Amino acid sequence: MAKTAPTPGKTPPAADFEHSLDELEQLVAKMESGEMSLDESLASFERGIGLFRHCQQSLEQAELRVRLLLDPEAPDSAEPFEPEL
Numbered sequence: 001m002a003k004t005a006p007t008p009g010k011t012p013p014a015a016d017f018e019h020s021l022d023e024l025e026q027l028v029a030k031m032e033s034g035e036m037s038l039d040e041s042l043a044s045f046e047r048g049i050g051l052f053r054h055c056q057q058s059l060e061q062a063e064l065r066v067r068l069l070l071d072p073e074a075p076d077s078a079e080p081f082e083p084e085l
Helices: 013-030 038-070
Strands: none
Touching: 013 038
16 A cells, blocks of 8 residues: 655644644643633633643554554554663
8 A cells, every 4th residue: 555645735743743732832831821811711721622632642643653563463462662771
């Protein structure tokens, strides 16, 4: 099966994750400043939850890809790798 080239204008998953994480960090900093109205805080919180869920999903997909690379025959039994100290 041939891989297709990324569609121009579509953000690669890693860049999309980084952008979402950056936006989430900015929202948290803005909310922590305490200078937002209640409505602004609620809207920012709602946006933050969406960003968090998007980031979590991206991380889960990345973990699955790593597991498939470690053991393509049985990804559920793949052992997580431990960094060398």
